Amino acid sequence: MIGAMLGEAWMAMGANRLRTVLTMLGMVIGVGAVILMLAIGQGAQQQVQASIASMGSNLFIVLSGSTTSGGARMGGGAAPTLTITDAQAIEELPSVLAVAPSSPGTAQLVYGPSNWSTQIIGTTPNYLAVRDWRLASGSTFTDSDVRSATRVALLGQTVVRSLFGEEDPLGKTIRIKNSPYVVLGVLAAKGQSLDGRDQDDTVLVPVTTAQRKLFGTQFAGTVRFISVQAASSEAMPAVERSINELLRQRHRIREGADNDFTVRNLTAMANTAAETAQVMSLMLGAIASISLLVGGIGIMNIMLVSVTERTREIGIRMAIGARGKDILLQVLLEAIIISVIGCLVGVGLGVGGAFAVNKIGGMAVLVTASSIATAFVVAATVGIFFGWYPARKASLLRPIDALRFQ
Amino acid sequence: MTSGPVIHIERLCKEYQTDAGPVPVLHDVDATVMPGEFIAIMGPSGSGKSTFMNILGCLDAATSGFYLLNGRDVNAQSRDELAHLRNQVIGFVFQGFNLLPRASLEDNVALPLIYSGVKRAERLKRAGEMLEKVGLGQYRRSRPNQISGGQQQRVAIARALVNRPRLILADEPTGNLDTHTSQEIMALFGELNERDGITIVLVTHESDIAAHARRLLRLSDGRIVYDGLVKHAAPAHLEATR
Numbered sequence: 001m002i003g004a005m006l007g008e009a010w011m012a013m014g015a016n017r018l019r020t021v022l023t024m025l026g027m028v029i030g031v032g033a034v035i036l037m038l039a040i041g042q043g044a045q046q047q048v049q050a051s052i053a054s055m056g057s058n059l060f061i062v063l064s065g066s067t068t069s070g071g072a073r074m075g076g077g078a079a080p081t082l083t084i085t086d087a088q089a090i091e092e093l094p095s096v097l098a099v100a101p102s103s104p105g106t107a108q109l110v111y112g113p114s115n116w117s118t119q120i121i122g123t124t125p126n127y128l129a130v131r132d133w134r135l136a137s138g139s140t141f142t143d144s145d146v147r148s149a150t151r152v153a154l155l156g157q158t159v160v161r162s163l164f165g166e167e168d169p170l171g172k173t174i175r176i177k178n179s180p181y182v183v184l185g186v187l188a189a190k191g192q193s194l195d196g197r198d199q200d201d202t203v204l205v206p207v208t209t210a211q212r213k214l215f216g217t218q219f220a221g222t223v224r225f226i227s228v229q230a231a232s233s234e235a236m237p238a239v240e241r242s243i244n245e246l247l248r249q250r251h252r253i254r255e256g257a258d259n260d261f262t263v264r265n266l267t268a269m270a271n272t273a274a275e276t277a278q279v280m281s282l283m284l285g286a287i288a289s290i291s292l293l294v295g296g297i298g299i300m301n302i303m304l305v306s307v308t309e310r311t312r313e314i315g316i317r318m319a320i321g322a323r324g325k326d327i328l329l330q331v332l333l334e335a336i337i338i339s340v341i342g343c344l345v346g347v348g349l350g351v352g353g354a355f356a357v358n359k360i361g362g363m364a365v366l367v368t369a370s371s372i373a374t375a376f377v378v379a380a381t382v383g384i385f386f387g388w389y390p391a392r393k394a395s396l397l398r399p400i401d402a403l404r405f406q
Numbered sequence: 407m408t409s410g411p412v413i414h415i416e417r418l419c420k421e422y423q424t425d426a427g428p429v430p431v432l433h434d435v436d437a438t439v440m441p442g443e444f445i446a447i448m449g450p451s452g453s454g455k456s457t458f459m460n461i462l463g464c465l466d467a468a469t470s471g472f473y474l475l476n477g478r479d480v481n482a483q484s485r486d487e488l489a490h491l492r493n494q495v496i497g498f499v500f501q502g503f504n505l506l507p508r509a510s511l512e513d514n515v516a517l518p519l520i521y522s523g524v525k526r527a528e529r530l531k532r533a534g535e536m537l538e539k540v541g542l543g544q545y546r547r548s549r550p551n552q553i554s555g556g557q558q559q560r561v562a563i564a565r566a567l568v569n570r571p572r573l574i575l576a577d578e579p580t581g582n583l584d585t586h587t588s589q590e591i592m593a594l595f596g597e598l599n600e601r602d603g604i605t606i607v608l609v610t611h612e613s614d615i616a617a618h619a620r621r622l623l624r625l626s627d628g629r630i631v632y633d634g635l636v637k638h639a640a641p642a643h644l645e646a647t648r
């Protein structure tokens with residue numbers, strides 16, 4: 001019975017092919033847009049989450065220089081106000097797990113014929129623990145390397161790829177600013193940071209080496225920033241307060257005067273970014289859903305026209321024994337076929353579009369089975385919902401009125 | 407059920423609701439049709455013949471009165487039950503054929519079987535047999551617009567027959583056909599009535615078409631003015647009305 005009704009619906013659709021295809025197009029675009037937008041939204045969300053996971057947990061960054069009331073950092077280029085001893089003092093605070101003072105800079109690396117310009121961070125072995133950064137191979141430098149400012153380095157994956165290609169960098173000597181450095185280890189891949197930088201394009205050296213031999217400092221022992229890991233997320237507000245108190249005291253800042261440092265709660269910022277990404281993702285989906293709705297209304301419109309056009313045919317069918325529900329089923333099936341075929345094509349288009357956006361636009365995309373399933377269910381529902389009214393209208397016709405219709 | 411009348415109506419009235427108020431068309435019509443009868447209905451244009459046929463065919467409802475079809479009280483049937491009666495008991499043949507233009511002749515003939523839940527293979531087999539019966543076996547895959555009017559009416563008759571109904575209702579089945587083709591169609595009706603015992607009620611304006619039937623009902627202004635054998639009818643009752 002359903003098979004026969006499918007055949008009848010199919011025949012009716014074939015009667016006006018162009019119109020059927022145009023109606024489908026509304027559905028195709030709607031579903032395609034939903035799939036594509038969900039893919040872009042979820043891709044961005046996934047990227048943010050990966051960045052957060054790679055950041056290290058319960059993390060503060062203490063920066064040299066103050067913030068204005070507007071939030072912009074002042075004196076970015078001025079002399080750093082933080083010192084390694086500040087870092088050591090912070091480490092003594094309760095609920096602080098690990099602290100890593102850092103002095104970053106940029107320099108040219110040379111190995112054989114290859115050279116590569118990158119960010120070099122002078123820091124302590126604790127940096128790896130604070131940033132939750134593992135080694136892919138080799139070993140880290142030690143506190144004694146820091147004490148004696150030895151020329152050793154840990155390389156990020158991007159640096160290894162650029163300088164060494166397939167070669168194993170462990171134990172090799174690279175030149176930074178014309179001095180030789182021994183590669184002790186290779187850092188595990190971390191991917192993009194929240195602000196889109198490649199975190200693997202980094203070299204780590206002992207903080208003292210960076211200060212004395214690479215970049216130099218105007219004041220001995222100063223650092224640009226200090227990374228601080230709190231014991232738990234609950235402890236973070238307390239830790240933030242005690243860092244502020246401690247540094248104000250150590251820097252002898254009078255009551256009422258501005259800080260000469262800034263404490264940033266990176267974990268809170270990351271959570272905000274994650275929420276933003278989620279809201280973006282929802283909004284993209286919502287906007288795309290509107291086009292799906294418009295597609296559905298298009299189906300209803302066409303079904304109403306085609307029911308009116310076929311009133312006589314419906315009358316003939318009723319005269320030879322079609323019940324109201326047979327007519328209802330035929331019209332409804334027609335609407336469902338249109339929306340489901342439109343949906344299939346739309347899914348193909350959406351997935352293809354997502355792939356293209358990824359390849360050509362370089363945007364992160366994520367097509368999930370659940371987003372395809374959602375689009376499918378929504379399309380079928382739209383078909384039933386918007387097909388129902390015309391179908392019911394047709395099924396309630398009186399045979400004689402339908403037959404007399406001109 | 408088989409022994410009782412196929413159609414029994416009493417005091418049947420019909421009025422159409424129009425913008426100008428109700429228009430009465432049929433007045434207290436009484437009639438009984440027994441199995442195997444062959445009846446012609448004649449009458450001037452506007453006398454209510456089509457209205458009467460549509461009510462007999464369960465396509466339209468009477469305003470008042472009693473209608474027993476094949477032992478069932480039509481007024482008491484639901485919409486679905488009426489559809490079932492149209493599907494199983496009645497075969498309706500229209501003046502304008504009313505075939506589905508996009509479907510093949512075979513599919514047109516098989517259409518009523520879809521609504522009685524017959525499987526596809528069986529549907530096509532029976533449609534083929536019916537097309538053979540009306541002499542169009544070789545045109546199964548043709549479309550209605552590829553054959554003549556007389557042939558289209560044969561297809562419509564095949565469609566009316568495919569569910570083996572007890573009763574064929576035909577409203578001016580030869581109205582669109584030339585004299586020769588009309589005679590062929592009437593011969594087909596005569597054969598169905600005589601050989602298969604199918605009850606036939608048809609409307610016509612021509613006395614030589616009515617001559618194929620045994621009994622004549624003459625309608626005038628919505629009333630039956632003659633009900634008897636065709637051969638006993640007065641010339642005025644057989645008068646062509648067109």
Ligand SMILES: Nc1ncnc2c1ncn2[C@@H]1O[C@H](COP(=O)(O)OP(=O)(O)OP(=O)(O)O)[C@@H](O)[C@H]1O
Pocket residue numbers: 422423424429431449450451452453454455456457458
């Ligand atoms: N749907 C309708 N609404 C209002 N009046 C109608 C309707 N259908 C028919 N009538 C009127 O009912 C009367 C009978 O019409 P009907 O079609 O039954 O006549 P008929 O005998 O079949 O005529 P003809 O020989 O021309 O086919 C006519 O006066 C017609 O105008």
Ligand SMILES: [Mg+2]
Pocket residue numbers: 455456457
């Ligand atoms: Mg008429």
